[in-house]
Amino acid sequence: MSSGTTLYLKGAEFRYPDSDKKVLKGIDLDIRAGEWIALLGPNGSGKSTLLKLFNALLLPSQGSCFVDGIDTKEPQNIDLIRSKVSMVFQNPEDQIVASVVEEDTAFGPENLGLPSDEIVIRVKDALVGVGLWEKRKHSVSSLSGGQKQRLALAGVMAIRSGSLLLDEAMSMLDPTSRKSFLELIKMEHSNGRTVVQVTHRLDEILYSDRTVLLNEGQISWQGNTDVFLSGSEKELRDMGFAKPPVAVLKEELVKSRLIPASTRSDIAEIREKLCLSQLMT
Numbered sequence: 001m002s003s004g005t006t007l008y009l010k011g012a013e014f015r016y017p018d019s020d021k022k023v024l025k026g027i028d029l030d031i032r033a034g035e036w037i038a039l040l041g042p043n044g045s046g047k048s049t050l051l052k053l054f055n056a057l058l059l060p061s062q063g064s065c066f067v068d069g070i071d072t073k074e075p076q077n078i079d080l081i082r083s084k085v086s087m088v089f090q091n092p093e094d095q096i097v098a099s100v101v102e103e104d105t106a107f108g109p110e111n112l113g114l115p116s117d118e119i120v121i122r123v124k125d126a127l128v129g130v131g132l133w134e135k136r137k138h139s140v141s142s143l144s145g146g147q148k149q150r151l152a153l154a155g156v157m158a159i160r161s162g163s164l165l166l167d168e169a170m171s172m173l174d175p176t177s178r179k180s181f182l183e184l185i186k187m188e189h190s191n192g193r194t195v196v197q198v199t200h201r202l203d204e205i206l207y208s209d210r211t212v213l214l215n216e217g218q219i220s221w222q223g224n225t226d227v228f229l230s231g232s233e234k235e236l237r238d239m240g241f242a243k244p245p246v247a248v249l250k251e252e253l254v255k256s257r258l259i260p261a262s263t264r265s266d267i268a269e270i271r272e273k274l275c276l277s278q279l280m281t
């Protein structure tokens with residue numbers, strides 16, 4: 001079991017160089033080790049920028065960012081921070097570094113200076129996990145957009161860092177791959193990793209613990225994901241989101257008193273609670 005990292009922003013502001021616009025405006029966000037956060041918000045609200053503060057790709061213009069209590073502003077801490085925080089970027093092309101699939105996955109563990117037999121094991125585990133083992137000798141350029149996203153995930157899985165930052169990491173996947181990708185994230189999370197997931201789709205956040213809404217560089221709401229998903233379809237639609245069918249199903253079953261209101265919008269949990277309630281009657 002790997003332990004997750006804590007991620008903490010304190011009064012964090014950010015401005016891109018040569019721009020007057022404050023993209024992040026005093027963000028306070030405290031993420032526990034092993035917590036799964038869904039970060040939502042309209043285009044341009046600052047989600048990708050916020051994620052990049054956590055792996056020190058960007059530094060706050062004001063305020064601070066801490067990873068496991070380590071200030072990202074200290075240049076000597078960069079390597080340590082990067083070993084604790086892995087990011088899957090919005091565009092997988094941005095993180096492909098090698099021309100052959102298995103070489104690309106090996107890049108992160110090689111950089112950590114791990115022994116070669118350990119690298120071989122990690123590369124295999126990661127490529128099997130994302131369903132690209134058969135393609136290990138293929139050229140990266142022969143992969144589809146969705147396969148490249150899975151390769152990017154394999155790269156960070158092989159590093160086995162304490163936290164995973166996912167920036168719309170499933171946007172190019174078909175529904176089946178999306179489901180298996182989500183299962184992998186669930187597994188990483190159950191192994192103790194902290195997950196911060198940026199997405200525009202609510203069916204991807206069902207397993208997250210907390211939802212954080214970002215609007216024009218500020219947190220406009222945060223709370224339990226199930227509470228967020230229990231918002232009315234209209235409320236969610238007004239924010240640009242489609243309510244996931246499983247959340248609608250859960251509400252109907254709660255209304256009919258077939259499952260308790262505390263049931264998560266998770267099909268496995270709904271099924272379990274439903275079976276229990278049938279046994280009791």
Ligand SMILES: Nc1ncnc2c1ncn2[C@@H]1O[C@H](COP(=O)(O)OP(=O)(O)OP(=O)(O)O)[C@@H](O)[C@H]1O
Pocket residue numbers: 016019023041042043044045046047048049050
């Ligand atoms: N390199 C950059 N230089 C200057 N401005 C930038 C740069 N990158 C992003 N911005 C601006 O910062 C703001 C926030 O961008 P960011 O990419 O963090 O938003 P986002 O919430 O991730 O959006 P999306 O949902 O479209 O990915 C936007 O106004 C964007 O135009």
Ligand SMILES: [Mg+2]
Pocket residue numbers: 047048049090167
């Ligand atoms: Mg973005």
